[in-house]
Amino acid sequence: MSTEKKVIQEFVLEQDNELRFEVESKNEKVYLTLKSGLAEVFGTELVKAKTYEFTSGAKVAVFTWHGCVIEVKGKTDVIYTAKETPMVIYSNCHAALELMRMEAEKDNKRGPIAMLVGPCDVGKSTVTKILLNYAVRMTRRPIFVDLDVGQGHISIPGTIGALMIERPASIDEGFSQEAPLVYNFGHKAPEPNTSLYQIVVSQLANTVKERLEVNKKTRSSGVIINTGGWIKGSGYRQLLDSAKAFEVDVIMVLDQERLYNELVRDMPQFVKIIFLPKSGGVVERSKSIRSESRDQRIREYFYGTPKNSLYPHSFEVKFPEVKIYKVGAPALPDSCLPLGMKADDHMTKLVLLTPNAGLLHHILAVSFSENEEDIISSHVAGFVCVSMIDNERQTITLLSPQPKPLPNNILVLSELQFMDTH
Template sequence: MDLGQAFRLANLVVGGLMVFGGIAQFFDLTLQHVILGVYIIVFGAATALLEFQIPPAVSRYANFMFSFIGRGACVFVLVLVYIFTGSILYHKAWYSWIPGSLIVLVGIGYIGLEFVPSIEPPENMREGGYDGLGETDSSTILTRELKPNQEFRFEVAPNTSITIRLTAGTAGTAELFGTELSKGLPYTFTCCKSAIYTWTGCSLSIEGSPSVEYIAEETPMATYLNLHIALEKLRVAASDCPPTTEGAQGPRILLIGPPDVGKTTVAKILTGYSIRQGRKPMVINLDTGGEGVLSVPGTITAASFGSVMDVEDGFGNSPMSAPSAIPVKLPLVYYYGLETPEGGVKRYKRLISRMAVAVNSRLEEDIESKNTGLIIDTPSFDNQTNGDLISYIVAEFSITTIAILGSERLYNTMLKSFSGSTNINVIKLPTSGGCVDRDVPYKKSLRDATVKKYFFGDDKCTLSPYTVSIELDSPGFSLWETVDSSSDKKNISFLPIGEDESSLQTGEDDVVRKLAPGDVDSRFENLVVAVLQVDAKDAGVKEVAESAVLGFVFVQEIDEKERRMKVLSPVPGRVPLKALLVGKWPDGMFLT
C-alpha cells in the first residue's frame, strides 16, 4: 500500500503546526519564549521545505535520514523530535497545547506504522526525493528485484558513475565479490565491470545510467563457495596444530589462467569469504600488467587482510595522508616496471624469491595469517611459454592448490606437470559469464585512474600532492631504469661469422641500469618513479633490483637546460636521498 502523499501531507501539517506554535511563543514577551519560538519556527519551516526538495548535501552526508524507507532508525528519530517539540509547545493557552497535542499524535502514529509491513515507504524518504512540488524525479532511478542465486551485472564507463543501494526494510542480503553490502548505504562505482550476487534474493536501487546492466541466473558462485569451504576445512585443521609444526601452515592457492577470465575476481571472493569467517589471509598480487592491488600498476604486492574489504575499491587502500572509512592495509611492494614477466624474467624471479622470503618470515610471526594461508593472483599465463615460471612460483611459495580458470588445455598441462606431487592439488574452476574481454583503452583508463588516485585521491577523499624539484647534478641523485630484455632483440644477420645470438644477450646482473645525469631527458616525463628503500650512496645493481618500495613520485617535467626534474610527491618536503627506479610500465600518463 502506497501512502506517500499521506505521509507528505502529514509532514506538511506538522511543519505548519510547528510554525504556528512557535509564533504563539511570542505572545509571552520573555527572552526564553522568544528564543524557543525562533527555534520551533526554523525547525517547522525546515520540516515543510524538505517535502518539496531534498538538498544534495542531505542525500550525501546525511543519508541515514533515508532509512525511513525501511522503517528503520530514522523514523524513530523523527518521532522523538515530534514528541519533544510537541511537549515544548504544551502551554496554558489553547493556541499552544492544541498544536503540541497534534504533533504528539503524529509521532505516535509514526511509531505504529513502524510495525505495519504492508505500508510502502513515502517517496520523499527515498533517495532522489521530490524534485519540485508534487513531482518525483525518477528518470535515473532504477529498481531491480533479484531472486535467490541471481546476479546483477553492470558496467560503468570511464568518467561516469552510478550509485547502488541494497534496499533497506526488505528481507535478503547481497554481496559484491565476497564482501557483504550494508542495507541503505550508497555505493558509488565508476569505470568498472562488476556484479552483485544474492543468495536469498534482494532489491537494489540504482541511481545513474550503467552502460550495461542485466540480471544473470547462471553463475559459478556455488562452486566458488564450495572451494572456500574446502579451504576453510584445511584452515581449521591447521589451527588445531601447534604453531611451530608444519601442519600449522594453512592452504596456499595459486590462481592462473588466460586474460580476462576472472582470476582477480575469484581472489577477491575467496578473500572476502575468508575475512567473514574471522580469518587473516595473506593476499599476493603478481600481476604487474593489471591496475595494481594496494599500489600502482607495475608492482607486485603482498598484504595481510584482517579487516573488511572496500566494496567500491575492491581490496581497499594503502596508508595515505587522509582518513579512511575502511581500515587501510599495509602492503609490501616491489616495483617491477614492466608489463609482463617475459620482459625481464630474471628480475621477475628475483622479486618473487624476495617476496616469498618476506612472506614466510611474516607468517612465522603471525600465526593467524599462517593458519589462513595464501591467496595468490597471477599474470595471464598460457601452457606453452609460462610453464617454467609457474613451476618457479609454485616452488617458492610452497603452493598446495593450483586453480585454473578459462583454459582446459592449461588445466591438463598442469595436471601432467604436477602429477608426481602428492601435496599439490590441481583443480579447474568455471569462468563467470560476466567475464568479458576488456579492450586496451579501457585497461589504460583503469591504470591511469589508479595512479591518479595515488596522488590526488578520489571523490570520497581528495588529496593534494606537492610539487618538488630534484637537481639532476646533485651528489644524492641516483636514477636507475629497468631493462626490458624482450625489446632488446638485435638483428643477428650482422654478427661476425662464428658468433651466435648468445653474444648479444645481457649479463646475469644486467636487469637494471644506472642512468648518468646527462641521460635524463624528456622521455622520462609522465612516468611513475619508485623511491626505493636503499640509500642512493649504497645503491648497486643487486640492491636496486631487489629493493622494496617506500613510495612513488610522478615526473611532471624535465628541464634539460636547468638540469632539474619536477615531480609530484604525495608528501611534503624533499624527496629522500634514496635510489630512484623508473620503469616502462605503466606507460605515459597525463595526470594534470
C-alpha cells in the same frame, strides 16, 4: 543543473541469483540500495538501506544466497538478473580452504597457499577478492599476493606486492591499502624481462614466508595469490616457478582445461589442482580499456578517488641529489667478449642514468636500498613521476604523494608513464 529524472529500477532476486550491471558512460553515476533480504558484492555484505555509488568503469555483480530486493538508480549500460552463477562453486572452494585453515590452526602449521591462474579476462581478480572476503568474514587474516604487473591491484601497474587483509573490501573502494609490501618490476607485462620478474617474485615469496612465521593468526590463515594472464610458453614456465617459490598447496584454474591438464602433469602430486568455471558476467577488455585502467590506477595513486581525494606535492631536486637507475642493459655481442667467456645476465644489470628529457612523464620507484647491490631485491617506499626536466638549472620536478625530502635518493626507472593533467 540537469532536471533529467534518474532512472529507478527495482529488482526482486530469488535464492542463488545474481544482478549484474556495468557503468561505462563517462561522468555517469549509479546508486545501489539493498531494500530487503541479504546480498553481497564479490564476498562483501551489503548493508541494508545504505546507498552505494558506482562510477564509470564499474562492473558489479550483486549475489544473494537467500533472496533480496535491490533498487538501482541511474543509467547503466548493461543490467540483468542471472540465474546461473558459479558462486556456489567458489563458496565450496572457500569451505575447502577453511578446513585446511582449521587443521593448520590445530597443529600450529602454515595454512593453505592458493594460487589463481588462467588467461586474461576470466575473473581471476574477482575470485581472489571473493575468497579473501570470505576468509576475513571467518575472522581469518590471510595475505593477498598480487603477481599481475599489468593492472596492479595492490599498488600501481608495473609492480608486484603483498597485503595482509584484516577486513572485507569496501564495496566501492576495495581493500584497505595500509602498509603494503611492494616490489618494483617496471614493465606492464613479464615478457620484456623474465629474469628480473623471477628475481622479484622469489624475493616477495621469501618475505611473505617470513611474515607467515612471525604472525600465528596469519600463518594459519594462509595466502591467496592472483596472477596475470600470460600462460603460454615462457609465461607457463613463469607460473610453475612462481608456484614453486611460494610453495603453493592449491592451484585454481579458471576457464582453461588445457592449462589445468598441463598443471596436473607438471606439478607435484601433493598440490591440488582445481578447475573452476568463469562467471557469465566476465567481459573481455580491449587494449585501450586496459591502458585506461592502468592510467586510472596511477592517477588514483597520486590523486586518490572521488570519495577519498589526495593532494600530491610537486617539488624540484637537483641532478646530483638523486641517482636514477635503469634495470637491464643492452647485450654485448659474443665477439666483444674474451674467448669462452659468457656475458653476465644483462637483463638484471643496473645502468646509472644521466637525467635527460627521455625521463619526462616516467614513473620512478623510490628504493629502500642503501646500496647498488640491493636495488633489485629491495622493496620500495613509493613512487614519483617526472613532470619537468630543466637542463639549464640542472633540476628535475617530481610529482610525489608526500612533501620533500624523498625517503631515499635511489630512484629506479619504470617504463610506465603518467601524463599529469591536473
